[in-house]
Amino acid sequence: MSSNEKTFQRTLVTSALPYANGNVHIGQICGAYLPADVYVRYKRLTGTPILYVCGSDEYGVPITLKALKEGITPREVIDRYHAANSAAFADFGISFDIYGRTSWPIHTETTQTFFLNLFRKGHIEKQTMQLWYSEQSKRFLPDRYVKGTCPKCGYEEATGDECENCGAQYATQELIAPRANIPGDSSTPVLKQTVHWFLRLQDFADRLRAWLDSHPEWRANVRGIAYSWVNDLRPRCITRDTDWGVPIPLDDPDARDKRLYVWFDNAIGYVTNTRQWGIDRYGDPHAWEMWWKSPDTRLIHFMGKDNVPFHTILFPAYCMAQDGFILADNVIGNEYLNVLNRETGRAEKGSKSKGNMVSLRWILDRFHPDAIRYYLCSIMPETKDAAFDWDEFMNRYNGELCDVVGNFIHRSLTMTVKNFEGRVPSPGTMDEMDEAVLGELSGQIDGVGEALEQFRIRQALERFVDIGRKANQYFDARKPWATRKNDVGRTATTLYVCCQVVRALCTTMAPFVPAGAERLADMIGVVLPKGSPEGGPDGWNEAKQPLPAGSPLKMPEVLFPKLDKDYVISQAEQHAQGA
Numbered sequence: 001m002s003s004n005e006k007t008f009q010r011t012l013v014t015s016a017l018p019y020a021n022g023n024v025h026i027g028q029i030c031g032a033y034l035p036a037d038v039y040v041r042y043k044r045l046t047g048t049p050i051l052y053v054c055g056s057d058e059y060g061v062p063i064t065l066k067a068l069k070e071g072i073t074p075r076e077v078i079d080r081y082h083a084a085n086s087a088a089f090a091d092f093g094i095s096f097d098i099y100g101r102t103s104w105p106i107h108t109e110t111t112q113t114f115f116l117n118l119f120r121k122g123h124i125e126k127q128t129m130q131l132w133y134s135e136q137s138k139r140f141l142p143d144r145y146v147k148g149t150c151p152k153c154g155y156e157e158a159t160g161d162e163c164e165n166c167g168a169q170y171a172t173q174e175l176i177a178p179r180a181n182i183p184g185d186s187s188t189p190v191l192k193q194t195v196h197w198f199l200r201l202q203d204f205a206d207r208l209r210a211w212l213d214s215h216p217e218w219r220a221n222v223r224g225i226a227y228s229w230v231n232d233l234r235p236r237c238i239t240r241d242t243d244w245g246v247p248i249p250l251d252d253p254d255a256r257d258k259r260l261y262v263w264f265d266n267a268i269g270y271v272t273n274t275r276q277w278g279i280d281r282y283g284d285p286h287a288w289e290m291w292w293k294s295p296d297t298r299l300i301h302f303m304g305k306d307n308v309p310f311h312t313i314l315f316p317a318y319c320m321a322q323d324g325f326i327l328a329d330n331v332i333g334n335e336y337l338n339v340l341n342r343e344t345g346r347a348e349k350g351s352k353s354k355g356n357m358v359s360l361r362w363i364l365d366r367f368h369p370d371a372i373r374y375y376l377c378s379i380m381p382e383t384k385d386a387a388f389d390w391d392e393f394m395n396r397y398n399g400e401l402c403d404v405v406g407n408f409i410h411r412s413l414t415m416t417v418k419n420f421e422g423r424v425p426s427p428g429t430m431d432e433m434d435e436a437v438l439g440e441l442s443g444q445i446d447g448v449g450e451a452l453e454q455f456r457i458r459q460a461l462e463r464f465v466d467i468g469r470k471a472n473q474y475f476d477a478r479k480p481w482a483t484r485k486n487d488v489g490r491t492a493t494t495l496y497v498c499c500q501v502v503r504a505l506c507t508t509m510a511p512f513v514p515a516g517a518e519r520l521a522d523m524i525g526v527v528l529p530k531g532s533p534e535g536g537p538d539g540w541n542e543a544k545q546p547l548p549a550g551s552p553l554k555m556p557e558v559l560f561p562k563l564d565k566d567y568v569i570s571q572a573e574q575h576a577q578g579a
């Protein structure tokens, strides 16, 4: 049943688990984390019981390869990047309720339970297959352990079963001119027979299609990807030749040197981390069940579009074979964030080899999180790809958040504090123009909220800035800087109205730029509810209540300091030079 027909009691939000083999970059931030965080912060403000789970994805070939290349252990790799990404997310204001780890023993247990339920119901079968084997290293070469030429596009750096260049997926034996991709071993591998376990996805085709059919409200890009998969389901290999992963819970000698594939256990991390959260918060090992097994829970997944098949096909199929699990009510897949090359003026796909990806840590070390969050929300790749552009970053942040919203707040509060003894003035008789501004506020607040309910972050942000734009027009038309000399009553009414708009801006900015909202709330004596998984007061609608005359105000400080052009350009150049 879709959300349009049903009222839920609580909301569970997930962001795709990033690999702990490198620093998260702003492309990932736009896909899975910032849109989810904006949505979650908004829902917390409304008082909805909401839980936001994420964590590091710590198994799989990307981790072991990184360890081999650096001459350290996989454990050292994941400890380093779990800590680094966890800190970067926190500094950026991504407000997870838990940021867990798939290397936790509780995750092994959760994953093995998922596997065994699928196995016992006959959805997992053992198959014989041919895989690339290095005689030199005496081992099979899963995924990125082998490179070669893409059978679809001819790209020479394609990996085991997928091509980074054209996105094709293929059987590993189709790879042309294969070579081992291990430090010290680039030998030509041979095909060798082995066995692996396959998930019979076709068993779930009818149920998956019925579920997808029940959600016509989902984004077109997500539905397109999901239907292209559901019409062509076949057994998919869920184990790999590696010792770094969740052990296969079967008493079978073939299982000994293999592990469950990271694509199998990744999304199960959401369940693991909810279990751990319930234990941490209540000491209750069953608290998680209300979030995953109650039809009153609304489950929403956020991710970049490359992760859509896992959230619309694979993970839902696993859940269908478990005991009473709910399925997602919405799957929000975002398009890609490219990077504008300042020399060529063209948008490029961000890639590690080009060195053009901006890591979250790098940009956080140079710019305030609110400035980054504002700009990324304004270009969020919701329906088509977007490009990060340093000039646009500066122009939009300076021209909109600073000049429109920040400036209105600053001049309104400064003039009020100076002329009315630091308090919201008592209004005199309102005229049509005053009534119009106050009368629109409630609808404007609703407008931002409605866009967020539909996961339209860009539109919500535009509506928020528009509140500031209209308020500036009112301020300019009323000229309180002139009326204060000879008409105190008129000035009091004007600034009373302005204070009400400031109050609305404070709440509506909070999902996008939470640090600025907190400082503004402190200046005007408003408390923004923090919300919680248990729910809380409705601070969003509370913003429609006027700040009473006489409420104390603090002398404002600049909420959003402008970015200096020379500074931005120098940082952009440093980044281009690989600093």
Ligand SMILES: [Zn+2]
Binding pocket: 150, 151, 152, 153, 154, 155, 158, 163, 164, 165, 166, 167, 168
């Ligand atoms: Zn290709």
